[in-house]
Amino acid sequence: MRLVITGVPGTGKTSVAEILSERTGYPLITTGDVVKDKYVDTRKLRLKTIWKTKDMGDVIIEGHLFCEVKLPADLVIVLRTHPEELKRRLEARGYPEKKIRENVLAEILDYCIVKAEQKYDDVWQVDTTGRTPLETAERILSALERGVDIYDRVDWSHVLEDWLRKGYI
Numbered sequence: 001m002r003l004v005i006t007g008v009p010g011t012g013k014t015s016v017a018e019i020l021s022e023r024t025g026y027p028l029i030t031t032g033d034v035v036k037d038k039y040v041d042t043r044k045l046r047l048k049t050i051w052k053t054k055d056m057g058d059v060i061i062e063g064h065l066f067c068e069v070k071l072p073a074d075l076v077i078v079l080r081t082h083p084e085e086l087k088r089r090l091e092a093r094g095y096p097e098k099k100i101r102e103n104v105l106a107e108i109l110d111y112c113i114v115k116a117e118q119k120y121d122d123v124w125q126v127d128t129t130g131r132t133p134l135e136t137a138e139r140i141l142s143a144l145e146r147g148v149d150i151y152d153r154v155d156w157s158h159v160l161e162d163w164l165r166k167g168y169i
């Protein structure tokens with residue numbers, strides 16, 4: 001299976017993908033394994049990722065840019081996180097305020113899920129709010145084993161209204 005894990009930075013892609021890779025034995029490829037430059041051209045990322053994974057039957061590919069590029073994939077999982085929790089995670093990571101605002105806004109506006117659904121047929125939406133990476137990985141594995149989809153309902157529009165009122169965004 002070719003599994004793509006994507007989502008806004010801080011939603012837990014790397015943590016969850018590492019557990020999934022360990023449990024399934026599928027190799028894990030992250031954006032950094034494919035391109036080294038920080039400001040990457042998505043066309044180049046797409047071609048290089050396809051090239052790097054072309055002989056891999058089973059693989060997990062993880063990165064926030066993979067919602068913007070179309071890779072050969074059996075399933076794309078978009079991780080979601082409530083904006084307040086995402087903000088806390090990114091603060092704990094020491095991100096500059098501007099970066100936090102950009103990423104939180106992308107999450108509020110459903111950026112990754114909208115992009116992923118434009119590009120791919122099989123897309124799961126998985127809410128990580130209030131769950132550890134291990135719990136999220138186990139939910140995914142259990143759904144895969146049972147042959148059921150996960151499509152959590154997510155609506156952060158109330159946060160947009162609240163934060164606009166407070167002048168945070």
Ligand SMILES: Nc1ncnc2c1ncn2[C@@H]1O[C@H](COP(=O)(O)OP(=O)(O)O)[C@@H](O)[C@H]1O
Pocket residue numbers: 007008009010011012013014015016089093128130131132133
């Ligand atoms: N479900 C979670 N609950 C609490 N903290 C989390 C969770 N998922 C990730 N984190 C923390 O948030 C930060 C970002 O996680 P990471 O897996 O690197 O996300 P991404 O790869 O999507 O940027 C890390 O410090 C991680 O430990």
Ligand SMILES: [Mg+2]
Pocket residue numbers: 013014015
């Ligand atoms: Mg990461």
